[in-house]
Amino acid sequence: MHPIEVLERYWNYTSFRPLQEDIINSVLENEDTFALLPTGGGKSICFQVPAMIKDGICIVVSPLIALMKDQVNTLKQKGVKAIALTSGMPYKELDTQLDNCIYGNYKFLYLSPERL
Template sequence: MPHPPFTGDYAAILKKYWGHDTFRPLQLETIESVAAGRDTLVLMPTGGGKSVIYQVPALASEGVCVVITPLISLMKDQVDRLRSRRILAEAIHGGRGRQEIDRVLDNCIYGDVKFLYISPERVDSELFRMRFAKMKVSLIAVDEAHCISQWGY
C-alpha cells in the first residue's frame, strides 16, 4: 500500500488544535520521520507528548489514522480529547456491540473519521479486516507498545 502524502504546516496544525506555538523537544523531528513514511519508534515518559507525534501528521493527510492500543481508558481519553478539539475520533473495544462497531467502521470508510482507536484483539476480527481493506488509511500507530508481549503472538 503506497504511503499517502503528508501535506500542511505542522506548526499551524499544532497551533490550531492544541494552541501551542512550538513543539516540545524531539516532537518535530519525529513527526517529520513519520511523515516521511519511516517506521518510527518513540520512547517518551507519560505526558511527554507522544500522541501529538502521530496526530499531527495524520491531520496533515487524507484518510484515517488507526491507533492500536490495549488500554480502553486511554482510548476513551484520547477520543474525548480529540473530539473536544473538533476532531472526529472513534474507538472500538470489547465494550461496544456489533451494531455500534459496524456503524463506526462504516464511518471510517465513508465518513470523516480521522482517528480510529482499536484494541489489539479487535484487529484480528474478520469484520475489522474486511472493513480495514476498504479504508483509506493514512497512518497506523501502536500506542503502549511496551504491552505487545502481553497481547500474544
C-alpha cells in the same frame, strides 16, 4: 499545512516539546519511526499532528480503553472526527461504528488489540 500550524490550530501550543518535531518530521517523510518518550512526554502529538497533515485515516491500537476514550473525546472537542472500537462493544454497535468510520470521513480510528 506545516506541523507547527497544526499544533497551534488544534492544540494551541506554539512550539513542540523536545524530540516531538524530529519524530513528526520523520513520520511525514514516510520513514519507519520508533519513538520512545516518557509518560507525559507528548507521544500522542507525534502521531496526531502527522495524521492531520496526511490524507487518509490514522489507525491507533491501544490496550488502554480509558486512554482511547479520553483521546477520542479530546479530538472531538477540537472538531476532529475520531472513533474508538473497544472490546466491550456489542456487534450491532460495532457494525454501525465501522460504517460511520468508512463513510463518515473520520481521521482517527482507535482500536483495542482484540478488535484489530
